[in-house]
Amino acid sequence: DAGVIQSPRHEVTEMGQEVTLRCKPISGHNSLFWYRQTMMRGLELLIYFNNNVPIDDSGMPEDRFSAKMPNASFSTLKIQPSEPRDSAVYFCASTSSTSSSGNTIYFGEGSWLTVV
Amino acid sequence: DAKTTQPNSMESNEEEPVHLPCNHSTISGTDYIHWYRQLPSQGPEYVIHGLTSNVNNRMASLAIAEDRKSSTLILHRATLRDAAVYYCILRDRYNQGGKLIFGQGTELSVKP
Numbered sequence: 741d742a743g744v745i746q747s748p749r750h751e752v753t754e755m756g757q758e759v760t761l762r763c764k765p766i767s768g769h770n771s772l773f774w775y776r777q778t779m780m781r782g783l784e785l786l787i788y789f790n791n792n793v794p795i796d797d798s799g800m801p802e803d804r805f806s807a808k809m810p811n812a813s814f815s816t817l818k819i820q821p822s823e824p825r826d827s828a829v830y831f832c833a834s835t836s837s838t839s840s841s842g843n844t845i846y847f848g849e850g851s852w853l854t855v856v
Numbered sequence: 857d858a859k860t861t862q863p864n865s866m867e868s869n870e871e872e873p874v875h876l877p878c879n880h881s882t883i884s885g886t887d888y889i890h891w892y893r894q895l896p897s898q899g900p901e902y903v904i905h906g907l908t909s910n911v912n913n914r915m916a917s918l919a920i921a922e923d924r925k926s927s928t929l930i931l932h933r934a935t936l937r938d939a940a941v942y943y944c945i946l947r948d949r950y951n952q953g954g955k956l957i958f959g960q961g962t963e964l965s966v967k968p
Contacts, residue, residue, distance in 0.1 A: 744899075773955060773956075775958075782958060782959075782960055782961075783894075783900070783943075783958035784958075785955050785956070785957060785958075788955050796955065831899050831900075833899070833900075833956075844902040844905075845892075845902065845956055846902070847899030847900050847901065848899055849898060849899055850898075850899050
């Protein structure tokens with residue numbers, strides 16, 4: 741399996757521009773997570789989906805952030821308009837919720853976003 | 857979510873055992889204890905997890921206190937590649953599609 745695939749790996753954009761981050765979870769997984777990591781705040785959960793439905797979006801910073809999961813194999817995290825404080829590494833992760841033994845969550849390699 | 861407490865940093869010498877402690881005094885009976893680690897410039901990766909009994913896998917061992925209020929991740933022979941931030945996380949066994957909440961973790965440095 742190719743693992744969780746994120747794109748782009750790196751992006752530099754100007755303040756005010758729209759940024760779209762993409763994620764393909766591992767095939768067969770039905771839970772998907774978006775995390776953000778900064779030096780100041782560490783790893784923060786932004787939102788997670790179960791069976792393509794958003795379950796908890798309490799970590800989404802503000803209305804500029806939105807996430808969608810139109811099908812089981814694709815999710816996007818959009819920032820519009822972007823601001824310099826959005827500069828961070830954004831991780832997508834997935835797991836299967838069907839096991840009863842404590843499922844492993846698999847992380848992508850991250851999308852490194854710089855907003856100037 | 858129940859909280860965990862870990863030391864901010866630890867040092868080890870290469871090829872020596874490392875014991876990474878984690879306190880979770882408010883753990884509930886349905887919480888699994890998970891350990892993940894994050895190598896530099898990579899996403900977190902699963903290390904090991906357990907519920908009550910000690911666990912071993914190819915990466916590490918997990919020793920769980922009898923009262924489950926603390927646990928220790930054991931790397932039997934540290935290598936330079938084990939330098940990473942190690943996170944101890946509690947996760948409800950009945951919510952396996954649920955989230956992982958990361959704390960600050962322990963930054964392990966390994967000296968040659």
